[in-house]
Amino acid sequence: MSTNRTANFAVDGKHVEFPVMSGTHGNDVIDIRTLGAKTGLFTYDPGFLSTASCQSKVTYIDGDKGELLYRGYPIEQLAEQCNFLEVAYLLRNGELPNAEKKTKFEDTIKKHTMVHEQLVKFYQGFRRDAHPMAVMVGVVGALSAFYHDAHDFSDAEHRSISFNRLIAKMPTIVAMTYKYSVGQPFMYPRNDLDYTANFMHMMFGTPAEEYKPNPVLVRALDVIFTLHADHEQNASTSTVRLAGSSGANPFACISAGIACLWGPAHGGANEACLEMLEEIGDVSRVGEYIKRAKDKTDNFKLMGFGHRVYKNFDPRARLMSKVCADVLSELGLENDRLFKLAKELEKIALEDDYFIEKKLYPNVDFYSGIVQKALGIPTSMFTCIFALARTVGWMTQWEEMITDPEYKIGRPRQLYTGAARRDVIQIAKR
């Protein structure tokens, strides 16, 4: 939304004026789209520290308050009162479903949970010890070869089918990735189970024995999905938008998002966090690792701490800490060594001047590894669980971009600092 305010710049004695735009919440932005044409100058902003890359109606984060809203609703209320598929419906459609729409949506998703039998061959092409995220990048990207009708993005029906397909198939694909890594047969989905219980059946069931989902654990995993469903213009979402801005197939764009998510500075942090807790091993060594985290000459970072946007508690970390306590109590693991260690690490870091000064708080990934481990999910699969949930956000944001009248192919500028123009010298004279 435009405002009456303007931003005035003086460059080389020339005055230029830019409109200031205002959103529903959050920082106003200076609309500098005409800067290049008016001045011949570009802006320089590596890592997008001060740049809004799009307008979006999906998710809002207030990093100073530690607030996260999906379509205006606080994450705490959604995690408590809704299931993951309701949240998926909300993110995509802008409103929560009523009971009838919820049932219809859940039925639609159930109809899409199976994958083409030929997809099995893709798994067989990977080594058994391949990292599950490498498999996910390949298999999800390969889906683009199966669904030609997803190519007409101007058609709302096609976009909707693509969304439903991916949301429905991600649990199947993630569970198949796991089964392949442990050498067990793939489990077909069960339509009598809800979304998350069905995922646990495909992960932990075998043809030899019926899997009986534990409702407390199913609910915990469902909340984990909700907490990871979307998070504004983060690195992987921006990757999906950038890949999609060329008109690429959405399944291929999601594969690009998965690749980006894999990194330890992003979705790989929960895996890295659990590895770090294992490495610290005992409460007596916490001080030593805090010292290392503060040492500029040591590139060790406290995994699960810090966030580009939250400069206060990540609200998802609070919820995750509670989910963690619930799961451990259900499983009789209240005295879990890593949970106790994580609590101690959190306490010490939150009292430390370095962490206070830099506003470094635990993020969502600090506790999610402990919960997932307790649920029986191996460490290398953690980021796949994140990808499963975030696919909702990625597809929602991809569609928002595709239908945005101001949509343009993403094409950042650069400040070139390489060699000045020069001529090639013949090879004999070099």
Ligand code: ACO
């Ligand atoms: N441990 C120790 N120091 C840290 C940490 C940390 N976890 N995080 C940031 N810092 C320090 C930096 O060294 C930097 O110090 P300086 O100002 O003296 O140079 C300062 O705090 C600011 O950190 P930046 O890395 O510049 O902040 P940025 O916003 O770019 O990075 C990030 C945020 C990538 C999340 C960072 O905090 C980090 O690497 N954390 C650990 C990994 C992690 O948990 N990632 C998960 C993010 S949440 C998610 O993706 C779901």
